[in-house]
Amino acid sequence: MRVGVVIFPGSNCDYDTYYVFKDVLKVDVSFIWHTDSDLRGYDAVILPGGFSYGDYLRAGAIARFSPVMREIVRFAKRGNPVMGICNGFQILLEAELLPGALIPNNGMRFRCEDVYIRVVNNDSIFTRGLDKGRVLKMPIAHYSGNYYADEGTIKSLEDNEQIVFQYCDSAGEVLPEANPNGSILNIAGIVNREGNILGMMPHPERASEKVLGSEDGVEIFKSLMGKV
């Protein structure tokens, strides 16, 4: 299996993500430059976190016009796995590969801390190795992580079991106090209807080694690799 990690101008979790695949999971991984337009040979593509184009205008708004995005849309529509983390999630929303929007946190501050998320749906390729209800600990680090969508969209997300992760407390309770940014229904991650595109705000690549305080994140990548 070969994984590609996209570098947009301003991506800053590109190397972190690459490192987990290469040095922790020992998977074939390479970088994809934002002007590339050939995704042949890749089995999965990750849009990493960061501040593509400085987050100017809106987070993800400019990156979604990168040449590579045209190819990624096609790649995803063919059913291949695409995962957007943090800024990557924001780009997927701007590109309309996933529904909804991420608006500034309700506290109007950048927020960096460890959070707990609950696996709500383990029926996607990204969560198939995880038990439903399992609680994962990993960091968030974002200014615009407040998931918003209109009522109809939220309802269809629920009906189609597209909500994959919800912010919760350490015991797995999905409570308002455990919501770090004001997201509707404590949404931390969603998939498309087909289940091959995941967007999530927390950073699994920052929770993939013991020395960093949590290895929960690596479980998501392992699921993706089918290594479970």
Next chain:
Amino acid sequence: MEKTKEPEVTLELALEHGLTEEEYRKILEILGRKPNYTELGIFSVMWSEHCSYKNSIAVLKTLPRTGKSLLVKAGEENAGLVDIGDGLAVAFKIESHNHPSAIEPFQGAATGVGGILRDIFTMGARPIASLDSLRFGPLTNPRNKYLFDHVVQGIAHYGNCVGVPTVAGEVYFEECYTGNPLVNVMTVGIVEHEYIVSATAKGEGNAVMIVGSATGRDGIHGATFASEELTEESEYRRPSVQVGDPFTEKLLLEASLELAKKGFLVGMQDMGAAGISCSTSEMSARGKSGMIIDLSKVPLREPGMTPYEIMLSESQERMLVVVKKGFEEETKKIFNKWGLNCVEIGKVTNTQPLEIYMNGEKVGEIPAWHLVLGGGAPVYTRKTKYPSYIEEIRAFDIDEIPEPEDYNEVLLKLISSPNIADKSWVFRQYDYSVMTNTALPPGYGAGVLRIKGTRKALAVKTDGNGRYTYLNPYRGGAIAVAEAARNVVCTGARPLAITNCLNFGNPYDEEIYYQFKNAVHGMGDACRVFDTPVTGGNVSFYNESPDGPIYPTVVVGMLGLIKDIFHITTPWFKNEGDFIILIGNIKGELGGSEYLKVIHGLVKGDAPSIDLEFERRIHDAVLEAIRKGIVNSAIDISDGGLAIALAEACIKNPSGPMGASVYLSGDARNDELLFSECQSCIVVTVREDNLLEMEKIASKNMVPSTTIGRVKGDRRLRINTLIDIDTAVLLREYTAAIPSMMKGG
């Protein structure tokens, strides 16, 4: 293009540029003629305090600046460079951005982060962590609150976007910083030895290139044109505040590191203060070369800029790069790939002068060596006078103050004092986990970063108690080093080297110069004893608010090396039943303490005493025990004394607060036992079966170790019969203090 009419250079104009008459005469002598307006501007910025260190360098030279692991001597390059083995070196430096932050806190702090990042990556090092040492007036004043809030947001805005984690630092609030906040930013980077880049220009015919953002009229100093001539144009005030662009910085960082690996790169330097003037003259002087540059080639943001303006502009996110002749196109390719300007503006020459052209006309010629620190820039030794306030303020008798009746209440007050209370309101706004190296996040003393591809980790910390330095400049300087060293030792690191930021008032005030000189001596003595050479740093004078100068504030940035990530030690109590051991001595020393200030409203007495040799033995003992694997937690005594150290060790456990029962004995008063900020004290916990080993290690290192209590699982902190308190309540007060003061903007 119409030729710009420039003011005639006179002594008066030189004085307006901040030069002295003596300095102006020296310029006439160097050039053998009168400088033109552009040249005068260049001399004035290069000989400014900021670039030349003219009032501090003579004193700074007394600091220990060499050591076996130092790869460059202090001041030789843009930042210090320390060998850490495995073919790796650490580049690190701290710098102040106090005055810009006082005017425009968000951009002032942001561009402070940007400048120090560039100092690191122009050496070829990838920045892996930043730290911030901040000082503000009390949060009860709305302006202070505004400054605090916006400085923190500015740091977050810049550092988060570039993707360098902010992992440690400190924040203090004192009246003296009202209107004159301190914003000192440190960055740490890692470089493989073979890719270290020097800020040197040499090799005749090699290309001089400007890369990064276009040049605008930002931050031009001394632009006090003979003002009566300016009417229409004076409306067009030159902006003195620069706006940072972290996005461009990130691109510049990646492009520079790509370039650093190319054999054709000769040298690279950031354009910070004094922009093109500083980078061209310093790089030339280092290489004993000259340069011919053409300002008409510099990409400009605004039309009609004069040579004076282009030479003095402080537009951010620019660098000067020198590459071997014939590699100009390859260099351009790298920067263009990242969407950045890269333009050749001149050549290196073998002759000494820096020759400046614009539109085919020579607009300046100055021998570079004469402009720079270590070359022809002036050096002054200022007069000192023993400060008149010191005697009075040190005359303090503990019997003047009553002993508190309710120590639980005192402890609660102290733990919610903004200087001690939880700072997560601050660091939660910083991305501290990006780059996936952060093994110990902010809030626990030193920040710890593992080094990928090795078993090693770095511990980094800034420290500096202005109150101590105010009471006793020498001790204050020494303690700043000792405390920073102690903090990295507590994580399991051996202190390696320091960088420093010296924040003082007006150096022409003899009492302030006394503070400066003595604080530097204290710092130097401590560095010699701990074998932590000074790799470089920054001096910020003229920190004065309308009410007077700030406390003399020495901020030390310490670098420590952890040999194996297995040794990483945290400050919180872990297991019920562990023995709590005090390594060091408790003395009755309340001078300058947070207790005196918060509970009795006094800033009095002498700073705590310190025996540097003893302090070093404490470090040795604790490190040895940590490396033996017997230390379950380690925390040092600092602000708030032993009681606060114990309270923090109870409440910092991420899985929830612990308890402890502690018995202290001694002939001091109870408040002295609990709250003296005694130096050279570390509280560790060990399992019962390791008690003997711990004692052995302590006695081998000739330091006292006293078992003072045990860790409890019942969430109560008990000290003698004085304190008996629910640690969950302590935790609540500790975490609520700053957010509640910042509520409602």
Next chain:
Amino acid sequence: MVKARIIVRYKPGILDPEGKTIYDALRSLGFEKVEGVETGKYFEITFAGDVDKNKAKELTTDACERLLANPVIQNYSFEIVEGDR
């Protein structure tokens, strides 16, 4: 009811990184006729019923000077209008 419509922008000569990045993006999307982009912030302030236009002007100026703009780097302009709600 009186409203103030305020625009705060960078002063001439101050770097506007956001504007520059959006400019570059527009050009790369083929907007060749775009020659520059400046960003700013738009505010709408609604005043209490007893505030007339003159008073609103005074209050708005004060709000801009003290909070909405930093006079060191920003200019502001505004218009006072009768609100429709």
